Amino acid sequence: xxxxxxxxxxxxxxxxxxxxxxxxxxxxxxxxxxxxxxxxxxxxxxxxxxxxxxxxxxxxxxxxxxxxxxxxxxxxxxxxxxxxxxxxxxxxxxxxxxxxxxxxxxxxxxxxxxxxxxxxxxxxxxxxxxxxxxxxxxxxxxxxxxxxxxxxxxxxxxxxxxxxxxxxxxxxxxxxxxxxxxxxxxxxxxxxxxxxxxxxxxxxxxxxxxxxxxxxxxxxxxxxxxxxxxxxxxxxxxxxxxxxxxxxxxxxxxxxxxxxxxxxxxxxxxxxxxxxxxxxxxxxxxxxxxxxxxxxxxxxxxxxxxxxxxxxxxxxxxxxxxxxxxxxxxxxxxxxxxxxxxxxxxxx
Amino acid sequence: xxxxxxxxxxxxxxxxxxxxxxxxxxxxxxxxxxxxxxxxxxxxxxxxxxxxxxxxxxxxxxxxxxxxxxxxxxxxxxxxxxxxxxxxxxxxxxxxxxxxxxxxxxxxxxxxxxxxxxxxxxxxxxxxxxxxxxxxxxxxxxxxxxxxxxxxxxxxxxxxxxxxxxxxxxxxxxxxxxxxxxxxxxxxxxxxxxxxxxxxxxxxxxxxxxxxxxxxxxxxxxxxxxxxxxxxxxxxxxxxxxxxxxxxxxxxxxxxxxxxxxxxxxxxxxxxxxxxxxxxxxxxxxxxxxxxxxxxxxxxxxxxxxxxxxxxxxxxxxxxxxxxxxxxxxxxxxxxxxxxxxxxxxxx
DNA sequence: ATATAAATGAGGAACGTACCTCAAATCAAC
DNA sequence: GTTGATTTGAGGTACGTTCCTCATTTATAT
Numbered sequence: 001x002x003x004x005x006x007x008x009x010x011x012x013x014x015x016x017x018x019x020x021x022x023x024x025x026x027x028x029x030x031x032x033x034x035x036x037x038x039x040x041x042x043x044x045x046x047x048x049x050x051x052x053x054x055x056x057x058x059x060x061x062x063x064x065x066x067x068x069x070x071x072x073x074x075x076x077x078x079x080x081x082x083x084x085x086x087x088x089x090x091x092x093x094x095x096x097x098x099x100x101x102x103x104x105x106x107x108x109x110x111x112x113x114x115x116x117x118x119x120x121x122x123x124x125x126x127x128x129x130x131x132x133x134x135x136x137x138x139x140x141x142x143x144x145x146x147x148x149x150x151x152x153x154x155x156x157x158x159x160x161x162x163x164x165x166x167x168x169x170x171x172x173x174x175x176x177x178x179x180x181x182x183x184x185x186x187x188x189x190x191x192x193x194x195x196x197x198x199x200x201x202x203x204x205x206x207x208x209x210x211x212x213x214x215x216x217x218x219x220x221x222x223x224x225x226x227x228x229x230x231x232x233x234x235x236x237x238x239x240x241x242x243x244x245x246x247x248x249x250x251x252x253x254x255x256x257x258x259x260x261x262x263x264x265x266x267x268x269x270x271x272x273x274x275x276x277x278x279x280x281x282x283x284x285x286x287x288x289x290x291x292x293x294x295x296x297x298x299x300x301x302x303x304x305x306x307x308x309x310x311x312x313x314x315x316x317x318x319x320x321x322x323x324x325x326x327x328x329x330x331x332x333x334x335x336x337x338x339x340x341x342x343x344x345x346x347x348x
Numbered sequence: 349x350x351x352x353x354x355x356x357x358x359x360x361x362x363x364x365x366x367x368x369x370x371x372x373x374x375x376x377x378x379x380x381x382x383x384x385x386x387x388x389x390x391x392x393x394x395x396x397x398x399x400x401x402x403x404x405x406x407x408x409x410x411x412x413x414x415x416x417x418x419x420x421x422x423x424x425x426x427x428x429x430x431x432x433x434x435x436x437x438x439x440x441x442x443x444x445x446x447x448x449x450x451x452x453x454x455x456x457x458x459x460x461x462x463x464x465x466x467x468x469x470x471x472x473x474x475x476x477x478x479x480x481x482x483x484x485x486x487x488x489x490x491x492x493x494x495x496x497x498x499x500x501x502x503x504x505x506x507x508x509x510x511x512x513x514x515x516x517x518x519x520x521x522x523x524x525x526x527x528x529x530x531x532x533x534x535x536x537x538x539x540x541x542x543x544x545x546x547x548x549x550x551x552x553x554x555x556x557x558x559x560x561x562x563x564x565x566x567x568x569x570x571x572x573x574x575x576x577x578x579x580x581x582x583x584x585x586x587x588x589x590x591x592x593x594x595x596x597x598x599x600x601x602x603x604x605x606x607x608x609x610x611x612x613x614x615x616x617x618x619x620x621x622x623x624x625x626x627x628x629x630x631x632x633x634x635x636x637x638x639x640x641x642x643x644x645x646x647x648x649x650x651x652x653x654x655x656x657x658x659x660x661x662x663x664x665x666x667x668x669x670x671x672x673x674x675x676x677x678x679x680x681x682x683x684x685x686x687x688x689x690x691x692x693x694x695x696x
Numbered sequence: 697a698t699a700t701a702a703a704t705g706a707g708g709a710a711c712g713t714a715c716c717t718c719a720a721a722t723c724a725a726c
Numbered sequence: 727g728t729t730g731a732t733t734t735g736a737g738g739t740a741c742g743t744t745c746c747t748c749a750t751t752t753a754t755a756t
Contacts, residue, residue: 009711009712019734020734020736021736021737025713026733035732056446057712057713061713061741062714062715097403181690186534187534335693337685337691338687340527342564342684367704367705369707370707371704374704381703404743405742406742407743408713408744410745
């Protein structure tokens with residue numbers, strides 16, 4: 001309804017507030033040496049005009065360049081591949097405006113090797129770093145060292161709660177486990193047993209997911225008996241045999257909850273047992289195999305996090321940390337998504 | 349790992365390609381009058397340097413101002429309020445850079461009044477319009493008229509498939525209904541009846557949701573009998589009584605699917621009947637009442653769309669339409685979200 | 697070789713903000 | 727009323743791109 005004239009600029013503020021451009025600039029950018037009264041005059045003019053800073057012009061003038069490094073585990077992993085892809089996407093969009101990204105890979109399980117590799121990177125000129133690594137004393141040390149060098153540090157996907165990291169971008173694993181538990185409880189009506197599998201309970205994520213899962217199961221679905229976690233220790237063959245064995249030996253099994261990766265092996269075991277139809281299967285992470293599992297009705301629900309959000313959030317957070325700006329926490333909370341066959345509408 | 353020098357600019361391209369700045373500009377902005385060979389030289393240089401256009405500078409120089417109008421139904425509606433809020437948020441962020449937004453309210457159910465109000469808006473200088481209105485012949489006419497005046501038109505949340513609208517930003521209602529159906533089927537194990545309620549089946553959304561719901565129910569859960577849709581015609585009291593009556597008279601009821609708004613009345617009826625615990629309740633739209641319903645276990649699942657995404661997507665699409673740029677459809681697909689008690693982690 | 701058209705170059709202004717310097721004005725304290 | 731400190735003003739340059747004009751060079755057709 002309102003007529004559009006053309007956005008007010010700093011010049012307009014100066015005119016309306018009857019001060020100079022320099023003063024407007026001082027107020028706008030919080031520089032010192034301006035009387036309270038003058039600040040008010042300027043702010044009044046800003047409000048009166050409905051002025052909003054032109055971000056494009058500001059960024060251009062500021063010439064701020066951010067240099068961020070993402071540290072990802074090496075080796076084949078659907079999840080990490082997705083992060084890589086999301087980083088590429090983000091880089092092409094405005095979210096990564098004025099940032100230079102570096103992505104480096106580190107060995108997955110050797111903390112010393114991780115630290116060695118990370119110590120070799122040039123910290124000068126580096127504004128922030130996002131770590132996707134397991135928490136170990138060596139990593140905690142490293143985080144402290146990075147912080148001391150003035151680098152913003154965030155944990156991505158998997159938290160480093162006992163380190164000095166500035167922020168964690170990712171989902172609350174306990175809540176993710178609780179969500180799985182709630183779904184499992186609703187899916188499995190009668191009394192019976194639930195099988196829980198993962199790569200390794202040494203991983204914090206799996207521990208926390210199990211914790212959340214059990215919380216809900218115990219309080220809301222006591223008729224379901226959750227069996228001890230089966231671990232494959234990153235061996236797909238072992239995973240398949242263990243799961244298959246349980247499927248054969250436990251006739252009262254009503255559900256299967258896979259907390260880690262290795263879902264391909266789980267699916268193979270399920271297929272061999274021919275018990276797929278009678279079991280409710282819930283797994284984590286939306287990947288090509290789990291997507292296929294949803295479509296084939298072998299998986300009932302996938303608990304996922306949107307990796308695009310994860311990456312964009314990480315970039316926003318790193319940027320704000322670098323500029324010592326506050327972080328709008330609510331915006332950075334990564335949703336726990338429930339994906340089933342009918343709402344599987346993600347771009348493939 | 350790679351050293352950061354400082355981003356290459358158009359000047360660098362010109363230097364490396366051994367052409368003038370003007371030529372680089374012509375190539376970069378697809379202007380005519382450049383030989384194929386020269387275009388290649390420039391593109392080679394761009395690739396060699398890894399040049400990426402500085403969006404801030406480009407936007408600033410281009411001085412493109414977008415003027416968009418959002419047309420929302422008036423009257424109290426949680427959903428519309430959320431859109432309003434999301435628009436405000438978007439306006440404060442970079443997504444609405446260089447756009448001036450107008451929001452106008454129109455009567456909800458009177459197509460003539462809507463058209464009258466919309467005809468009164470000044471089309472000159474308007475780049476695009478987003479419509480949240482029901483489809484009627486009058487609206488289709490209006491869309492055609494707006495298109496003829498050179499205004500980009502998108503349907504928001506609710507599609508106008510038989511009009512000349514350029515794009516639809518929202519979820520596929522049939523898929524949303526299918527998702528609800530799948531959830532309901534998984535939640536309700538035994539044979540029994542499912543109650544379906546809405547404001548009005550005249551609304552396309554409700555029709556399509558019911559269609560999707562029935563598809564899944566019939567093919568996957570034939571043991572469940574879906575009752576005819578109950579309509580409240582926007583009368584909460586009527587809704588409450590109708591639902592309450594069914595709850596009393598139908599002992600075999602296992603589930604309740606609410607496709608439209610008016611969930612407050614549905615919840616009241618449910619509470620009065622004291623049958624909440626035995627029923628699986630699935631509703632649409634995450635609003636304060638449905639959020640409360642999730643927390644109190646009266647609602648089992650909410651099918652929602654992320655209104656923030658909806659609005660940001662609308663702005664992106666309108667912008668691209670105005671610039672006659674292609675739309676990246678996969679990015680604009682709005683997800684159907686399944687929200688339950690344990691993944692209800694939205695900012696309140 | 698000439699006429700004509702097409703392609704390219706050179707240069708500059710503009711966008712709105714940030715940030716700088718130096719001078720001038722205003723204020724506070726005595 | 728003077729001194730010294732604080733506040734304000736005036737003016738400029740820079741950021742990287744877009745878009746413009748006009749001159750010049752190069753290619754094409756005759």
